[in-house]
Amino acid sequence: MPMQVTLGGRDRLIDSHGTRRRLQQTAPHASVRFLPETGHLLKNQAQPVLDFLLTTE
Structure with a gap:
């Protein structure tokens, strides 16, 4: 299953690192x-x- 995850490095709510x-x-x-x-x-x-969705089969 294709998966894209975007994380903010300065997120104070989750441990993004x-x-x-x-x-x-x-x-x-x-x-x-x-x-x-x-x-x-x-x-x-x-x-x-959108780019991810359009390039993922």
Whole structure:
């Protein structure tokens, strides 16, 4: 199953660094987008999500 996960590196609600590490270990097929300067609110992500959906079979 194709999976894309977007994480903000400065998220104060979840451990995004740990989440990224766990995803890389347990779901190596996943596309993990890590935005180091972004918090919990992930603005302007419609185009990256659409690109992922259009290129995924």
